[in-house]
Amino acid sequence: MSKWMMSGLVACACIFGVYLLLTGLPDKEEQAKEGTAFTVPERAVDAATSEQIYQSMCISCHGAELQGAIGPELAHIGSSLTKEQLFKTIKNGRRGMPSFEKRLSEDELITVTTWLASHQ
Ligand code: HEC
The missing domain is CATH 1.10.760.10 (Cytochrome c-like domain)
Incomplete structure (x- = not known):
């Protein structure tokens, strides 16, 4: 019984980890955008x-x-x-x-x- 509970806990932790990874990353990108403002795109000189x-x-x-x-x-x-x-x-x-x-x-x-x- 406790074996099942342990593996259940491990599975939950993994899912939570993946959840954090997925929801955490866009947040970081957002911060980076605000922090460094705007990247000027590559263009030919006009x-x-x-x-x-x-x-x-x-x-x-x-x-x-x-x-x-x-x-x-x-x-x-x-x-x-x-x-x-x-x-x-x-x-x-x-x-x-x-x-x-x-x-x-x-x-x-x-x-x-x-x-x-x-x-x-
Ligand atoms: C009313 C006068 C004025 C006009 C018009 C003007 N500038 Fe300036 N510009 C300045 C002054 C004064 C500085 C110095 C600002 C400082 O000391 O921080 C400056 C600084 C700059 C700098 C930074 C230079 C450095 O060495 O860091 C750039 C780049 C620049 N101007 C580009 C332009 C461009 C492009 C235009 C036209 C779209 C323009 N300026 C129009 C007065 C002007």
């Missing part, structure tokens, strides 16, 4: 669209050659900031840098981010 956006929205502060003016130089920004940092800075702004969340779509943000990231 220089034409990016330059258009840059000229209408960024040139006044970062200069025609990305050499910097009111804002810092961006000509080699791809070697100091990751795509995620670039994306976040452009989207949310930072001190003197305005937020472009409302003025650029997510697609445009990714386009400009990819272009700037290629400036190593």
